Amino acid sequence: MHVLVIEDNPDIVANLFGFLEPLGYTLDVARNGSAGLHLAIQNNYDVIVLDLSLPGLDGVEVCRRLREEHHNPVPILMLTARDTEHDKVTGLSVGADDYLVKPYSLLELDARLKALVRRVRNEQVRHTLTYDEIELDMRTGTAARAGKTIAITPIGYKILLALLRQAPRLVSREALEREVWGDNPPESDALRTHIHALRQSLDKPFERPMLITRAGLGYRLAPANAT
Known part of the structure; x- marks a missing residue:
């Protein structure tokens, strides 16, 4: 926290x-x-x-x-x-x-x-986080978009959870690294690699992307029908 x-x-x-x-x-x-x-x-x-x-x-x-x-x-x-x-x-x-x-x-x-x-x-009574087409079950660690299950890694789960909790607000790179690795983030550009993998599952099969990168600022989720 x-x-x-x-x-x-x-x-x-x-x-x-x-x-x-x-x-x-x-x-x-x-x-x-x-x-x-x-x-x-x-x-x-x-x-x-x-x-x-x-x-x-x-x-x-x-x-x-x-x-x-x-x-x-x-x-x-x-x-x-x-x-x-x-x-x-x-x-x-x-x-x-x-x-x-x-x-x-x-x-x-x-x-x-x-x-x-x-x-x-709202985690006392709710075990599922949703935003637009995305749904994340915190009990099972499974995710879906538009009703279709998407494959995510354990780190991808942490990233998606952090983004969903703030959606549609921007989450800085530093905040995401803290969510995943605490106070000991890796020296390599590991976050970018995991973001890429999450985007492949979350966005690639669909017409419009929801995982948005703001260069030099961070990442956010946007509605699937955003223009």
């Missing part, structure tokens, strides 16, 4: 890295609201941990701009040292999905982050 932490307290940041990284999380950190907003816009995150009190832009303004100006649907867990109803209501009203009051349990933070990601992916 790729998490953006927007927090100016170095001790809290260190605790989050020390607890979450061994659980398999990949963390990016921003120490102020402006830097956090920039990272959130430029990258695809599974969830954001956002402190309410930040230098420069505070957490409420960061959240508001992400939702209203950039229409970014990433789940946001807001951290606040203020245990008041007003602060909680304000955070939720500008688009935060959940909140924790400091000091908080790291075990509870882990559970809430995972619950937010499951909720936004």
Whole structure:
């Protein structure tokens, strides 16, 4: 899970890295609201941990701009040292999905982050991801397009899953490599090879391509009838 932490307290940041990284999380950190907003816009995150009190832009303004100006649907867990109803209501009203009051349990933070990601992916009640003509069964690892089963490798499955979760948004090369290989991507151009293999199965038998490459930017899924 790729998490953006927007927090100016170095001790809290260190605790989050020390607890979450061994659980398999990949963390990016921003120490102020402006830097956090920039990272959130430029990258695809599974969830954001956002402190309410930040230098420069505070957490409420960061959240508001992400939702209203950039229409970014990433789940946001807001951290606040203020245990008041007003602060909680304000955070939720500008688009935060959940909140924790400091000091908080790291075990509870882990559970809430995972619950937010499951909720936004609708994976608690749904085992199949669909976009336009593509269907991916997460229980069996099988995929189909327009009702026809397509052959995919285990890595092709991971790539397609990442693209479906973001469709039709662009997914950067770095984000795809992180989904497939974690923090240890191969030095060779392996991703391009696997993208080519996935495209052969996903697009070649059909009239219109759905797996689109944006040179220098990344990859995305587009509707089969896109012009």
